[in-house]
Amino acid sequence: MREATSAGVADLIQEARAVYRDDLAATAALEGYATRLAEPLRVAVAGMVKAGKSTLLNAIIGEEIAPTDTGECTRIVTWYRYGHSPRITLYPVVGEPRTLPLKRVEGRLVFVLGTERAQDVERLVVEWPSESLRAVTLIDTPGIASLSEDVSARAVSFLTPGDSPSEADAIIYLMRHMHASDLRFLESFRDTEAGRSGTVNALAVLSRADEIGAGRIDSLLSAGDIAERYRRDHSLRKLALGVVPVAVLLAQSARSMRQSDFESLAVLAGMDRAAREKLLLSADRFLRAGVPEGLGAEARASLLSRFGLFGIRLGVVLIRAGFTDPTPLAHELARRSGLDPLLAMVDRQFHARADALKARTALVGVETLLRTSPPPEGAGHLAAALERLQVNAHEFRELRLLAALRTTGTSLNDDLAFEAERLIGGAGTAAHLRLGLEPEATPEAVTAAARECLRRWRLVSESPLTDRSGQDVCRVVMRSCEGVLAGFAALQLNH
Structure with a gap:
């Protein structure tokens, strides 16, 4: 993300804090958005009960620190973030936070809640010295569609609040098969304030992929075929950036x-x-x-x-x-479990867009605040600055177009729509991924491909057969091509 855009969002939040200085609740919310800009990306791991959420989280971290049984701790929203030394902090619904003792049993971390009940705990925060957590904060959530309505509601309300941005910037959603309840949840996540801003920021994982083939040695191949079918399904395609099959139990145990x-x-x-x-x-x-x-x-x-x-x-x-x-x-074993392709997709789709996703969340928060709690005076310049950022920042235009291509579609033909999605970063934001080239493509090859794409899309834009909505798509795509060319020109100047 361009530094100017990121700095503009930070400045907007500071201006909003000045306008809302007498509103304690608004000021606290704005301070939270400012903090999120500076923190690692927040990625929630969600799914129905027994989908393998905590197991996958352990696999990503590379240590067994998330409880995978059906005890009280799996009913609590738990944050895992980087810390120089291990620490577990319990934040109760009422009262002051307290530090929990660190305890391991047979290599697994155990949370000792004492007399605290799950429903009385707002969240647990685990700080852990894992390199995997330096660039991302992982959030383990209770099961969706749990037999306990309270547990299910806790997860849904955390991830899909009705009147504010979600606590998560992106979601890894686990499913054993594609059920209606999975689609309903992903729809509700898209319909949150952040979702309505025009982003598709969920990845789907076909978990327990080894069970699809009854544990046969070729189970992952069968799961891959099913994942590809889900990936092309229109109902899921508009809600998730991709579907990856993972044998989560094997992934966890291989990594530990x-x-x-x-x-x-x-x-x-x-x-x-x-x-x-x-x-x-x-x-x-x-x-x-x-x-x-x-x-x-x-x-x-x-x-x-x-x-x-x-x-x-x-x-x-x-x-x-x-x-x-x-x-x-x-x-x-970790590679063959499907974990490596998932981590690669998380890197391409989430980490590469981390600043844009965090800034998008912050802008949605400010926009919601202006709409739901307008200050008595002096907010006109805030609304104007907000609109300028939303309209002019190319990263946000890419996110909006990506969402539109996957939901409402475009007037362009299917081949052009597919190419447009790739060029704006639908398969990842790296230049070679945008242009459909191999990772080892030379700078000269990348530059030539970007120029050819730019030339071709200018012709499409100027065609009398391209309507106004198609021209809007062309403008965003051409700007993305220009961005690739500008990036490589800057590299050549530096060298």
Whole structure:
């Protein structure tokens, strides 16, 4: 995002604080928006009960610090942010925040709430020295469509408040299959104040992807086909930037692999193939078996709970294929779990637009404040400054057009609409992604492709067959092409 736009949003918030200086509630809200601009991007992990939200969060962080059972803590909105030393802070609905003791059981972090009930806790904030949290704050939310209406309402109200921007700048939404309740939630997230501003800032994850193929070694391939079908589905396409299949349990355990896990998998890899395949026919057979020697009942139960049958089968295959050290095996398991493609998409779609998404949230907050709590006087210049930022900042025009292309569509033909979406950053904001080039494309190739796209879209804009709405699309696309060219011109000057 251009520094001028980011600075303009920060200046607008400061002006608004001066106008609302006598309104304590408004001032507090504006201070919160100013803080959000300076903080890492906030990404919420949401989905129905047992979709694997906390498990995926652990996989992203690379440590088992989010509780994955069905206890009280999974009913509380929990923030995970970077901190130089571990700390857990409980913020009650009523009263002062307090620090919770740090406790680990079998390598997992455990939250000790004491006598506090989940419904009396506004949020938990976990500060953790993980490099994965330097650029993003992850927010674990209770399950949508929970049997407990209170738990479900807590998640929905946090993510989709009726009269203010969501606490999350973007969402990773997990689903086991595409249900009507999933679409309803994503619709409601889009219909929040932030959503109505013209952004599509959700990614969908087809979680537990290994279960789609009943734990077979090719389960992720089957899940990939289903994810592609969902990705093309019009109902979901307008609500999410993409659909990624992930075996979340395998992803978590691969990222936190223990020496004992590797040793157990190695024992299985040393078995006769026929005996091993018979052993892995079902979870029950695996737990009850008395073979192989050296793999006791406790070790089998631990391996199954951490990797599932799919992860065990894949781990054994990889060890027999030459991954005979724990670290390379863990990396390969994480890659094959689908986690790497998800992290790449999060980087392309969220991190690359982080400043724009945060600034968009702040502008929506100021706009909502002006509409719902107009000050008695002196706000005319605020409204004018707000409108200038919304209209003139190209990053926001790209976000609005991306949303329009995925929802209402355009008068341009399908091929042009597809190219327009890519050029404005629908597949990621890096120049090679916008232009459909390989990552290793030379600056000369990128510049030539950008010039050709700019020339072609000027012709489309000038065509008598292109109506006014199509010309609006062309202007945004041409400005994006010009931005790519300007960026590479600046690089050449610096070198």
